[in-house]
Amino acid sequence: MTTKPEELPPVGRTAVGVAGLRALESGRPDRLFEDPYAGAFFQAGQALFSAEERGDGLGQVFAEQVAIRTRFFDDFLAGADQVVLLAAGLDARAFRLGWPDGARLFELDLPDVLEFKDTVLATQSARPRCERVVVPVDLRDDWPAALCEAGFTPGRPTAWLAEGLLVYLTYDEAARLLTDITALSAPGSRISFEHRPQADGDNLLQRARAVANGASVTGLWKGGLGATAPEWLTAHGWRPETYSRAELAAGYGRPPDEPTAGGFVTGVKTG
Secondary structure (H helix, E strand, O other), X not given: OOOOHHHXXXXXXXXXXXXXXXXXHHOOOOOOOOOOOHHHHHHHHHHHOOXXXXXXXXXXXXXXXXXXXXXXXXXXXXXXXXXXXXXXXXXXXXXXXXXXXXOEEEEEEOHHHHHHHHHHHHHOOOOOOOEEEEEEOOOOOOHHHHHHHOOOOOOXXXXXXXXXXXXXXXXXXXXXXXXXXXXXXXXXXXXXXXXXXXXXXXXXXXXXXXXXXXXXXHOOOOOXXXXXXXXXXXHOOXXXXXXXXXXXXXXXOOOXXXXXXXXXXXXXXXX
């Protein structure tokens, strides 16, 4: 049975909105990346949104953040030959990025989200540029077992990406997820996710809350590890590095965000 857009869970619905922002960025002459499938995802899923939600207020808040985030994570994954996308959503990196020979990319998400995604990709005759392995699983369940059953190799260095995920988890949920990742990670593995050290002082959060339909997104946020992500990674055998979104924006030739706009953290497994 094909999953209909209205059957997507709330967090899955946000993936449709993000796809719309990736489509907008892809149409810019100075685009930071190109996603030829984002527009199809948004077209297929836009019935999820009310007339108010289709207004551009929330999109204006997140558009630059999504553009910078997508480019940063694209660069982070470059050259990786075993990749795990946690809560992959409508990520099309398996189809749009160049990958080394033998690369294997695992996409983990809820079954309804992945079914919707594959239905849309089929209409585009999309073909992955690496070995793509879809793992339908709830990350609150035993996802490590499902991942290993799908062919994941724990002894092989892995690039882990948790794009747009940890903010939807409580501290304990985020720590449990990262503990499971750590247990599966060989030395030399890498991880990356968003980092918001200012918490409620984060300019992005404040702007999103001020928009009429902003509660549809911010109401789902639980904060993840908050400001402690680098310390948590260090304590669990990772070497972290943080990146300011404002500095990245300037490097990409975009007007820099305000200093409290947050950024990203990466980690390399040291042992």
